Amino acid sequence: MDPSLQAPTRPDRRHALIQMAYQTIAKKGFEGLRVRDIAAQVGINGATLHHYFPTKEALIQAVVEYVIARLRLASADLTGTPAELIHQHLRHLYQLMKSEPTLFVVLTEIHLRAQRDPILQVIMQQEAYWHEWLTKVLRDGREQGIWSAHLDPTQAASAIITLVEGAGLWAVTLPQRIEQAIEQMEQWLGTT
Amino acid sequence: MDPSLQAPTRPDRRHALIQMAYQTIAKKGFEGLRVRDIAAQVGINGATLHHYFPTKEALIQAVVEYVIARLRLASADLTGTPAELIHQHLRHLYQLMKSEPTLFVVLTEIHLRAQRDPILQVIMQQEAYWHEWLTKVLRDGREQGIWSAHLDPTQAASAIITLVEGAGLWAVTLPQRIEQAIEQMEQWLGTT
Amino acid sequence: MDPSLQAPTRPDRRHALIQMAYQTIAKKGFEGLRVRDIAAQVGINGATLHHYFPTKEALIQAVVEYVIARLRLASADLTGTPAELIHQHLRHLYQLMKSEPTLFVVLTEIHLRAQRDPILQVIMQQEAYWHEWLTKVLRDGREQGIWSAHLDPTQAASAIITLVEGAGLWAVTLPQRIEQAIEQMEQWLGTT
Amino acid sequence: MDPSLQAPTRPDRRHALIQMAYQTIAKKGFEGLRVRDIAAQVGINGATLHHYFPTKEALIQAVVEYVIARLRLASADLTGTPAELIHQHLRHLYQLMKSEPTLFVVLTEIHLRAQRDPILQVIMQQEAYWHEWLTKVLRDGREQGIWSAHLDPTQAASAIITLVEGAGLWAVTLPQRIEQAIEQMEQWLGTT
DNA sequence: GATGAATGAGCGTTCATTCAT
DNA sequence: TATGAATGAACGCTCATTCAT
Numbered sequence: 001m002d003p004s005l006q007a008p009t010r011p012d013r014r015h016a017l018i019q020m021a022y023q024t025i026a027k028k029g030f031e032g033l034r035v036r037d038i039a040a041q042v043g044i045n046g047a048t049l050h051h052y053f054p055t056k057e058a059l060i061q062a063v064v065e066y067v068i069a070r071l072r073l074a075s076a077d078l079t080g081t082p083a084e085l086i087h088q089h090l091r092h093l094y095q096l097m098k099s100e101p102t103l104f105v106v107l108t109e110i111h112l113r114a115q116r117d118p119i120l121q122v123i124m125q126q127e128a129y130w131h132e133w134l135t136k137v138l139r140d141g142r143e144q145g146i147w148s149a150h151l152d153p154t155q156a157a158s159a160i161i162t163l164v165e166g167a168g169l170w171a172v173t174l175p176q177r178i179e180q181a182i183e184q185m186e187q188w189l190g191t192t
Numbered sequence: 193m194d195p196s197l198q199a200p201t202r203p204d205r206r207h208a209l210i211q212m213a214y215q216t217i218a219k220k221g222f223e224g225l226r227v228r229d230i231a232a233q234v235g236i237n238g239a240t241l242h243h244y245f246p247t248k249e250a251l252i253q254a255v256v257e258y259v260i261a262r263l264r265l266a267s268a269d270l271t272g273t274p275a276e277l278i279h280q281h282l283r284h285l286y287q288l289m290k291s292e293p294t295l296f297v298v299l300t301e302i303h304l305r306a307q308r309d310p311i312l313q314v315i316m317q318q319e320a321y322w323h324e325w326l327t328k329v330l331r332d333g334r335e336q337g338i339w340s341a342h343l344d345p346t347q348a349a350s351a352i353i354t355l356v357e358g359a360g361l362w363a364v365t366l367p368q369r370i371e372q373a374i375e376q377m378e379q380w381l382g383t384t
Numbered sequence: 385m386d387p388s389l390q391a392p393t394r395p396d397r398r399h400a401l402i403q404m405a406y407q408t409i410a411k412k413g414f415e416g417l418r419v420r421d422i423a424a425q426v427g428i429n430g431a432t433l434h435h436y437f438p439t440k441e442a443l444i445q446a447v448v449e450y451v452i453a454r455l456r457l458a459s460a461d462l463t464g465t466p467a468e469l470i471h472q473h474l475r476h477l478y479q480l481m482k483s484e485p486t487l488f489v490v491l492t493e494i495h496l497r498a499q500r501d502p503i504l505q506v507i508m509q510q511e512a513y514w515h516e517w518l519t520k521v522l523r524d525g526r527e528q529g530i531w532s533a534h535l536d537p538t539q540a541a542s543a544i545i546t547l548v549e550g551a552g553l554w555a556v557t558l559p560q561r562i563e564q565a566i567e568q569m570e571q572w573l574g575t576t
Numbered sequence: 577m578d579p580s581l582q583a584p585t586r587p588d589r590r591h592a593l594i595q596m597a598y599q600t601i602a603k604k605g606f607e608g609l610r611v612r613d614i615a616a617q618v619g620i621n622g623a624t625l626h627h628y629f630p631t632k633e634a635l636i637q638a639v640v641e642y643v644i645a646r647l648r649l650a651s652a653d654l655t656g657t658p659a660e661l662i663h664q665h666l667r668h669l670y671q672l673m674k675s676e677p678t679l680f681v682v683l684t685e686i687h688l689r690a691q692r693d694p695i696l697q698v699i700m701q702q703e704a705y706w707h708e709w710l711t712k713v714l715r716d717g718r719e720q721g722i723w724s725a726h727l728d729p730t731q732a733a734s735a736i737i738t739l740v741e742g743a744g745l746w747a748v749t750l751p752q753r754i755e756q757a758i759e760q761m762e763q764w765l766g767t768t
Numbered sequence: 769g770a771t772g773a774a775t776g777a778g779c780g781t782t783c784a785t786t787c788a789t
Numbered sequence: 790t791a792t793g794a795a796t797g798a799a800c801g802c803t804c805a806t807t808c809a810t
Contacts (some may be wrong), residue, residue, distance in 0.1 A: 025366070031305075034804070045771050047808090049769070050806070105304075105307070108361070112301060120346060155379070156376050158369045162358045162370065166357050168304075169358070180344075180346060185351060226778085238796095239796060253786080411608075416692075418801090419801065431802080440802090495745050500603070546743065547742065548737055565735040568734065612783075621791065
């Protein structure tokens with residue numbers, strides 16, 4: 001009766017639905033995502049889900065935003081020399097990959113889908129920012145003499161991103177492969 | 193009348209179906225793969241497709257085999273010093289990526305799906321062979337003094353594979369990113 | 385507007401579907417049973433049928449239960465001497481056969497199918513009970529001197545069941561054949 | 577090349593197909609009858625079957641004729657008094673039921689189907705002849721004083737037929753039930 | 769906000785039959 | 790005679806979405 005008793009459940013429900021969809025995508029991919037299923041797992045009717053997300057696509061978008069937000073934290077609040085920034089950045093990502101590998105699986109899933117679905121291409125823009133930030137840090141480091149003039153900041157940024165993004169392909173099935181790749185990258189960069 | 197006009201129909205049809213399925217997966221992903229559509233685009237009835245592939249899964253498997261076969265050529269018939277082998281290998285892959293980027297998109301799609309579909313995990317085994325081959329070449333090179341003792345062959349092999357496999361995420365939308373990443377990798381390896 | 389017009393919709397629909405399936409089996413056999421047709425004849429979409437019965441098999445099972453329930457009434461609430469019990473039992477079945485011959489047609493259809501479909505073998509168990517009941521009544525009658533010691537209760541029960549079950553083969557096309565057969569059986573039993 | 581070398585295979589093939597269809601109907605019913613399957617089991621292509629039987633229905637008809645022919649033998653070449661005729665007839669049928677129960681299963685299957693399929697109603701006519709023959713034998717016996725005047729030949733014939741036809745429902749799953757029923761019938765008729 | 773009922777469009781697959789070879 | 794290829798029509802079932810309550 002008192003609406004204030006139910007009001008708090010609404011945002012929680014939204015988040016629960018996003019979480020459930022996120023985990024389902026990680027486990028079964030976009031192919032295996034059924035709105036009915038995730039509604040049922042949250043304990044509500046399939047039709048009720050449409051009160052929170054008018055369409056399946058809207059739910060997916062919310063998952064995308066959730067994933068992006070989680071990942072952005074990996075490059076937030078970093079301080080130190082450029083070499084330290086790169087090192088901390090890669091370490092953060094690596095830790096995240098160990099603690100929650102599914103995050104990267106879903107990221108890859110989204111990335112792949114973004115090639116066809118214009119709505120998901122937000123993720124592309126995020127990567128542009130990310131690439132810019134990496135390039136800037138590397139350039140700063142080169143100017144400070146941390147890295148030799150042979151290191152091309154743009155190229156190195158691309159290598160880092162490609163490696164991290166590709167991680168979703170092994171994060172669950174063969175995590176040591178990622179571990180090794182990142183380790184090698186750090187050695188090449190001299191940031192170990 | 194002329195039997196040569198129709199004789200090749202059968203094997204061609206099979207191949208045409210594989211090709212069409214391959215392109216559809218590249219364009220729309222596994223989600224967008226409909227046997228009826230594939231059949232229609234090849235100009236046959238949906239039921240006829242089942243003459244060539246008893247089930248949708250069989251068709252997918254044929255596509256997987258096709259992709260693997262195409263990629264295996266990139267590491268075949270290479271000769272020279274370890275550094276040359278690595279260089280040629282990466283160049284072949286890079287050329288393939290430029291001439292047929294969809295190949296890598298489909299590869300990534302398959303890779304992702306293989307995490308859930310045991311039948312597709314053949315791909316994983318192929319990668320194991322690939323990793324062994326790369327490790328061996330790198331180890332040979334290190335023993336020959338081409339690379340310093342600091343280079344860990346296993347780690348470097350993982351870095352190369354992760355980078356190449358992740359390429360499917362940009363091969364179509366942002367190919368220069370791959371170009372840069374590979375270029376950087378070659379510089380680090382000194383195989384430019 | 386008037387809720388009483390739509391309120392009974394749900395349970396009625398279920399029953400209407402069972403009825404329609406029952407009649408279709410009687411008319412066209414299991415071969416001719418199409419869920420789409422049943423749904424259409426009840427005035428709903430084919431997909432809606434799956435709200436009431438998740439699968440075709442579930443619908444069939446409901447029909448089986450319906451048939452069994454209808455038939456069980458023929459041996460319920462009977463009172464009197466063993467001879468009277470047998471007489472009333474056969475009369476009830478005979479009346480049912482005249483008023484609703486399709487019931488026996490469907491029963492035979494189910495019986496035949498039960499030989500291959502384990503799920504339908506519930507019918508078999510019902511027959512075991514029926515046979516036990518008949519045997520007991522006949523034995524009681526023999527002990528009371530109603531039937532001579534020459535009458536083997538088990539054999540006679542088998543004869544009665546075989547005759548009644550076989551009735552489905554003529555109930556519609558040649559009902560007098562059943563009428564005659566039952567009449568003869570009653571004369572042999574002296575229960576006319 | 578020499579057509580006489582292949583000629584003998586043709587009628588054999590026809591018969592083999594009928595046999596295979598007959599056994600399939602016994603095992604899986606009409607629902608489970610697939611022309612492709614029985615063609616394959618005989619070792620020929622599904623399309624080739626249509627050279628022997630233009631349509632599935634034609635094949636089924638051939639099976640019906642086969643079943644009828646096998647059953648007719650049970651009342652052929654009988655000699656003796658009316659009581660002996662009835663006894664021998666029932667014994668023949670009983671022996672057949674023990675040696676080849678599937679024959680009766682298929683008969684029931686056909687009988688049931690004949691209610692809807694006019695083409696299969698040949699079987700009904702056969703039963704008419706059968707009923708006439710039984711009635712005549714019983715009438716002869718009554719006139720000769722073998723059976724009392726209380727026995728109605730028509731009714732008794734109906735009882736016998738109903739019992740024998742219904743046998744297909746148990747011939748395989750519960751053969752002792754038929755054994756008991758026939759035994760009881762013989763006792764009532766005094767032909768043991 | 770929450771639900772059961774309902775639906776249209778579609779999916780992978782089956783199958784008797786046809787036909788050119 | 791024998792076949793592989795092909796097909797139309799259907800089938801049981803799924804699913805995101807809508808809507809009255």
